[in-house]
Every structure is written in structure tokens, then in C-alpha cells.
Amino acid sequence: MSVETDLQWANWTIQTFEERGLADLVDLRLTEVVGAAYAHIIHSSGRLFDIITVDGGYRLECLHAASHAVKNDGVIVIDNADRVDLTSFLATWSPRLMESFDSGINRTSFYRGIP
DSSP, X not given: OEEESOHHHHHHHHHHHHHTTOGGGOOEEEOOOOHHHHHGGGGGGOOOEEEEEEOSSOHHHHHHHHHHHEEEEEEEEEETTTXXXXXXXXXXXXXXXXXXXXXXXXXXXXXXXXX
């Protein structure tokens, strides 16, 4: 599942998956809602996910939502995990940190699912 607010990006994503014969594997939801309502769209599927990637707007809200939508043995990937606004929240997840990669520009971190 992908929740997108950018029509151009959503169209590119759909086209790319169609070209690769993977369109049936993608549940892309385009929305204009913001904040917590945006972040909680993931719950509308009624599923738990193996992998959740958080990248884009409303990251803190998305992390809260992801913590309830990932399988216990799943992974949450956070792009720009070194953002100051995420520091306090991610400190509570430190026991679940699997790996971080620092490009010199930003950090991407991988966390185990939160039960």
C-alpha cells in the first residue's frame, strides 16, 4: 500500500509498476487529507504489513500509525531518520533499531515491528 498526496508522483509510480507487470501488487491511495488523517489511511486496509516505509510529509504521525500497522516480525524503514523532529520519538524505539545507513546527507534507519 502506498499513500500519496502528489498526483504526478502517484501517476509515475503506477506507470512504473504497470511497465514491470507488478500493478496487481500495489494498492496506491491518492488523497488530499493531511496530518493524522493522512497517516491513518494505512488502517483503512485492515491489514498488517511486512514492510512499511516512512518518507514524505507527516512523518511523526506516520510513525505512530506504522507502529500499529506493521507485523511484529515486520520492518519499518524511515528515510531521513536523523531529522530533529523525530529524535525524541525514535529514542523510544532504540531497542528495536536494526540498522542505520548514513549517506553523509541523511540517514535511513530500519526498525523491527512494534508489537
